[in-house]
Amino acid sequence: MQATTVRAGAAVSAAPASAAGRVNRVRRGDVTTRHRWAFLLPGAVLMGVLGLFPLFQLVWMSLHDVTQATINAPTWAWAGLHNFAAGFTSGNSWPALGRTLVVVLVVTVLGMAAGFAAAVALRTSGRWSGFLLGLMVFVWALPPVVNGSVWKFLLGDDGLVNTVLHGLGVSQPLPFLYDPTWSLFSVAFVGAIAVIPFNALVYRAALLAIEPEVFEAASLDGASRWGEVRHVMIPSVRATTAVLLVLTIVYAFRSFDFIYVMTYGGPGTATNTLPFLGFLQAFAQYDFGLGAATSVLAVILVLVLAVVYARSIRKEEKD
């Protein structure tokens, strides 16, 4: 409720403020503004040539017949929407989309819930909290191949997880990495482990920014620990939740590293998510047109999320 009022207040005061800004800019002169645009140039060139242009190239490739033999040819044969149709009729694109959604769901739910739980536990000052936060952020900073390798080892038949389960009375080792269902959840689980530290770090900062008076008021009202979490912390970090939610969904959607390291899309096609399927079609089947078409589908979904994200940060900055 309070947040809504503040936001409305900001919106009302925004109009005169921006008018004043305009006057200011005119007074300061065009020179500074023009020169500051020049600061954008080097970045625009690099990201234009190696970020944006490849995106157009991707769409162009998806509309042509591009194979290993013709990838360096000056022109490619026009294929229209054939590559897109082939992706769906071959029966690969739909299941890949479904698997992507499973990964996104698992990573997002685990990543957000565990990230918040860790932040609540870590907001206390003290040696253990300090050490644990450092440990988690270090694991986050490690190369994905290192994290993927160790989890591939831990989740193997002779790995630690199965050894512990055996000790607890499970007779057969669980097929974490070679059963179609288990393997998809395994790569999603490791993806979640890799994103929890970042979410915990951001949530922790948001929790530390809550005014102490809010907690005092809550404890005067006789709130329990759980009541503090439920009625003070969760509502206070709502804006942070919105930003992290989009970032986590996009992270989960793009996830590629752990699939590459732990299962390489297998067993069979069990961990072929949309981005990984596009990669395999291009670099294992050498059908670059087909791989590009699959990737275009992935890009379209990301664009939708980007719009949501851009809106939410714009709202943040207005507040």
Place this chain on the structure above:
Amino acid sequence: MNLKAGPVAVIVKAFFTALYGVPLLWIVLTSLKKSSDVVGGSLLFRPTTAAYARSFNGDLFTALGQSVTIAVGTTALVLLVGVPAAYGLARTRGWVASLGLGLLVVLQMLPQTAQVIPLFSLLGQWRLLDNVGGVILADAALLAPFATLLLRPFFRSVPSALEEAGAIDGAGVVRTFWSIVLPVARNGVLTIASITFLLAWGEFLYAVRFFLTPSNYPLSALLSQQVSAFGIDWPGLMALAVLTSLPILAVFTATYRLLRDGLTVGAVK
């Protein structure tokens, strides 16, 4: 706020300590085992440095050199374009700034697999395949959007009054930026330098695709190749993982406080 840790908080902390501590411990322990001791994950074994001895050869040092070149080159290039871009975006308004921000958000979110396909074709046309410069350019383009977006709030928090004072003293825009704004936003620049280095050090997809000869691979790509092979030599792989992670540990230790505080600037008000 109730800052005393309750029993639930202790359980949560113990859980996360195990979840993140045990894998790290296992990497180190396994790297010190003989292949025959790996099965079962026993804690009782006679440590040996045989796996490290096997790893130390010419290939390792070539890969280490490639990793250093790629990570340093990428960080330098990202700073070179990202620092001015973040400042420009923090200080301009209107459609140019909105368009720039929107494009950065989109580029930051694109799946890397969607970029690797067209870049493979483009770098081939530009004769930059199997070339460390091509990988640096691709990595820089991959990481620059994220770095720029992360750095922009640092510049926004530099008071405009400081710059106006500089302008009144007769300093030009570039001079004001260099000697007034940049020192104030120093922590932000160091944060993105550190994070770019860490991410470039770990990047392996571009390295595996754009280097056509495995002898040019950096450490991360070498590791990714060994872990997807059949009949993995686990002690050898974990020794390589430890060696790959040591530079990360050094950079992380030196910049942890910056990362801890700097990563949250953009996401939390």
